[in-house]
Amino acid sequence: RHCTDIICCVIFIVVILGYIALGIVAWVHGDPRKVIYPTDSYGQFCGQKDTPNENKTILFYFNILKCASPVVLINLQCPTTQLCVSKCPDRFATYIDVQASYRYRPDQWNYFRQFCKPGFNNPRKSVAQVLRDEDCPSMIIPSRPFLKRCFPDFSTKNGVLTVANQTTFKDGRGKTRNVTDLREAANGINNVLDARSVGMKIFEDYAISWYWILIGLFIAMIVSLLFLVLLRFMAGILFWIFIFGVIGIIGYGIWHCYWEYDHLKGIPGSDLTVYDIGFQTDFRVYLQLRQTWLAFMIILCVVEVIIILMLIFLRNRIRIAIALLKEGSRAIGYIMSTLFYPIVTFVLIAICISYWAVTAVFLATSGEPVYKVMANQTLCKYANLTCDPETFNRTNVTKLCPGAQCTFAFYGGESLYHKYIFIFQLANAFVFLWLVNFAIALGQCTLAGAFASYYWAYRKPADIPLWPLFSSFGRAIRYHTGSLAFGALILAIVQLIRVILEYLDHKLKGTQNSFTRFLLCCLKCCFWCLEKFLKFINRNAYIMIAIYGKNFCTSAKEAFFLLMRNVVRVAVLDKVTDFLLFLGKILVAGGVGVLAFFFFTRRIPLFAQEAPALNYYWVPLLTVIIGSYLVAHGFFSVYAMCVDTLFLCFCEDLERNDGSTAKPYFMSASLHRILGKKELSPKKA
Numbered sequence: 001r002h003c004t005d006i007i008c009c010v011i012f013i014v015v016i017l018g019y020i021a022l023g024i025v026a027w028v029h030g031d032p033r034k035v036i037y038p039t040d041s042y043g044q045f046c047g048q049k050d051t052p053n054e055n056k057t058i059l060f061y062f063n064i065l066k067c068a069s070p071v072v073l074i075n076l077q078c079p080t081t082q083l084c085v086s087k088c089p090d091r092f093a094t095y096i097d098v099q100a101s102y103r104y105r106p107d108q109w110n111y112f113r114q115f116c117k118p119g120f121n122n123p124r125k126s127v128a129q130v131l132r133d134e135d136c137p138s139m140i141i142p143s144r145p146f147l148k149r150c151f152p153d154f155s156t157k158n159g160v161l162t163v164a165n166q167t168t169f170k171d172g173r174g175k176t177r178n179v180t181d182l183r184e185a186a187n188g189i190n191n192v193l194d195a196r197s198v199g200m201k202i203f204e205d206y207a208i209s210w211y212w213i214l215i216g217l218f219i220a221m222i223v224s225l226l227f228l229v230l231l232r233f234m235a236g237i238l239f240w241i242f243i244f245g246v247i248g249i250i251g252y253g254i255w256h257c258y259w260e261y262d263h264l265k266g267i268p269g270s271d272l273t274v275y276d277i278g279f280q281t282d283f284r285v286y287l288q289l290r291q292t293w294l295a296f297m298i299i300l301c302v303v304e305v306i307i308i309l310m311l312i313f314l315r316n317r318i319r320i321a322i323a324l325l326k327e328g329s330r331a332i333g334y335i336m337s338t339l340f341y342p343i344v345t346f347v348l349i350a351i352c353i354s355y356w357a358v359t360a361v362f363l364a365t366s367g368e369p370v371y372k373v374m375a376n377q378t379l380c381k382y383a384n385l386t387c388d389p390e391t392f393n394r395t396n397v398t399k400l401c402p403g404a405q406c407t408f409a410f411y412g413g414e415s416l417y418h419k420y421i422f423i424f425q426l427a428n429a430f431v432f433l434w435l436v437n438f439a440i441a442l443g444q445c446t447l448a449g450a451f452a453s454y455y456w457a458y459r460k461p462a463d464i465p466l467w468p469l470f471s472s473f474g475r476a477i478r479y480h481t482g483s484l485a486f487g488a489l490i491l492a493i494v495q496l497i498r499v500i501l502e503y504l505d506h507k508l509k510g511t512q513n514s515f516t517r518f519l520l521c522c523l524k525c526c527f528w529c530l531e532k533f534l535k536f537i538n539r540n541a542y543i544m545i546a547i548y549g550k551n552f553c554t555s556a557k558e559a560f561f562l563l564m565r566n567v568v569r570v571a572v573l574d575k576v577t578d579f580l581l582f583l584g585k586i587l588v589a590g591g592v593g594v595l596a597f598f599f600f601t602r603r604i605p606l607f608a609q610e611a612p613a614l615n616y617y618w619v620p621l622l623t624v625i626i627g628s629y630l631v632a633h634g635f636f637s638v639y640a641m642c643v644d645t646l647f648l649c650f651c652e653d654l655e656r657n658d659g660s661t662a663k664p665y666f667m668s669a670s671l672h673r674i675l676g677k678k679e680l681s682p683k684k685a
Helices: 006-029 070-075 095-100 106-113 127-133 189-263 283-288 290-313 315-334 336-364 421-455 468-508 514-548 552-564 567-600 618-656 669-680
Strands: 058-061 082-085 143-146 149-152 154-157 160-163 168-170 176-178 368-374 405-412
Touching: 006 336, 006 421, 006 468, 095 106, 095 127, 189 290, 189 315, 189 567, 189 618, 283 290, 290 315, 315 336, 315 421, 315 567, 315 618, 315 669, 336 421, 336 468, 336 618, 421 468, 421 514, 421 618, 468 514, 468 552, 514 552, 514 618, 552 567, 552 618, 567 618
Parallel strands: 058 149
Antiparallel strands: 058 082, 143 149, 154 160, 168 176, 368 405
C-alpha cells in the first residue's frame, strides 16, 4: 500500500482549512439576530436586550395595505414605516378621529400614541403633515402577532371575511374600505395561523409518543436484521416466487384480453378501428372496440415471451446473482460490525449539514444596515438611493420629494467582503457537497475493504483478518484520502452545476421562451444522467481502491472495463438485488407501519391502555413508517455494498484464476457448483 492521489489530498486539506477560515470570517461579520429578531425602519432589533426596544418585541406596519403579502413582509421590506411595539392594536381607530377628540378623550390619544414614532406627542400638528412625515399611522386595525409581526385579526362569520366582526373600516384618509381590501396584504394569514396551531398539536403528539416511536424503530432494526439473515436461505425462493407471479399475472391479462375480444364479437360498432373514431377524451370509448383488446393482448404476449426467453437464456446468471446475494448475507454474518457503520456516515453528514447551515446563516446576516430613500411620489429621482439617516433631514431630498424618508432597507456593505458574499455562499455550497460526497465515499471504501477481505480469505472464516472493518477504515484514511476526495470532487462539481441549473430554471420561470425551456430541460436531464453514471463508476472505483490500493483514475478504468466484460451479469445482479432489497424495505416499513397503526389507534386489546392519547395518530405513525424505511435502507445499503464488492471480486477471481491447484478460485462452494466444470477448467494460454 502507498498513498494515492497525493496532490488531490493536499488540495482537499487546504480547502477544508479554507472552509474553516470562511466559517470564522462569517462568524465575525454575521449576526443571527437579524434572522431571529424583526428589524424596524431604523435598523434596530425588536426585543433585543439592553436596548430601548427590549420590551417591544413585535413589528408594527404603519400601512399594511402597501404590503403585497406576508411573504413580502417577512423576507423583503414593505414600503411603509415599520415600528417596534410591545403589543398589537386591539381596536379600529384613525388618527383623524383621535386628534379631533384628544381634549375630551385623552385616553384614546395615549393608546394611539404608542403606535407613533418614539417621542412624537404633538396632537396639534396638522393631519396632512403627520401623514406626510409618517409620524403616526393613518389608522390602526385589530391585529394579532405572528412571527413577531402584527397581522390583521381575520375571522370568518357566516362565510364573510371580517376583522373584529366588522366588514368595513376607515382608512384615515377620508375613505371607508372593505375588509377584503386587506386580503391581498395578508393573503393566507388564517391558513398559516391554522398551520401554526396544527404544528403545536403535532409537537404535543411527539412529546408524548417519542419513546413508542423509538420502540417502533428498534423493531424495524430487528426485522431488518432478520430479513438479511433470511436472505441467505430464501433469496432464491423470494425471487422465483416474484418471477412466476409476474408470469402468471401477465398470463391472466392475456386470457382476459382474449375474453373481452371474443365477447365483443358481433356487437354493433365494436369492429370500428381507433382511426375511425379519432381522439376521444372519454377513454372508456376505446374499451368498446375489439381492436383495443387485440392490441393489449399482442403487447402482453410480447412481454410474456420476452420474460420467458430471458429466464431461459439468463438462468445461469440469475443463479449466480442469487448465490452472490446469499454469499453477501453470509459475509455480513461474519462481519456484523459493518451493519452499524452507516451510523458513522450519518454523523459525518450531519456535521457537514450543520456547519454548512450555520455558515450560510452567518454569511446571509453579514453587513451593516443599509438605508434607502422611500418616497411616496413615484417620480422622485432619489427613490431607492442609499442615504444616511443622521444627515438626511439636512439634505434637499425632503424639499424635492415631500414625505420622503430615509428608512432601513437591508443588511449589506460596500467592502470587498460584502461584495463577494454571493461567491462565498457558492463556495460554502460547493465545499459542503464535496465533504458530503467524501463522507459517503469513505463509507463505501471502508465497507468494500472489509467485505473484500472476506472474499479473498481462502479458508472462511479462519483466514478473515482480525477487525476487518477497522483495518479497512484505517487504510482508507491513511492511504486513499486523496483518491476518495478526487472522486467526491468530480461528483460535487456535477451536483453544483445541477443546483445552478435548477436555480436558473426557477428564476427564469415565466419569462423564458420555448427554446430556453427546452435547452434547460435538456441540460438538466443530461447532468442528471451524468451524475447517476458517475455515482456508479465512483462506487466501483472505491471497491477497486479498497482491493488493490491504486489511484482513483486507474481504479475507475479497471472497474469500468471489468464490468463491461461482464455487462450481462452486472445487469442481472443489479436488478435482482434492487428487487429483493426494495421488497425488504417495503416489508419492513409496511409491517412495522401496520403494527404501529393498530397500536396508536388502540386496536390491540393487550396494549389499548398503554397507547397515548393523540391529537393526530398519523403523526407518530408516519414517523415510524418513514423512520423504519430509513433504518431498513441503512442496513440494506451495507448489504448492497457487500454484494457489489463480492461481485467485483468474483469477476476478478474468474479472470485471474482458473481453478487449478496453482491458481485456485477463492469463491464459495455454491458458486463453484453453479459455474460448473466447463468454466472451472484451466484456461488455455
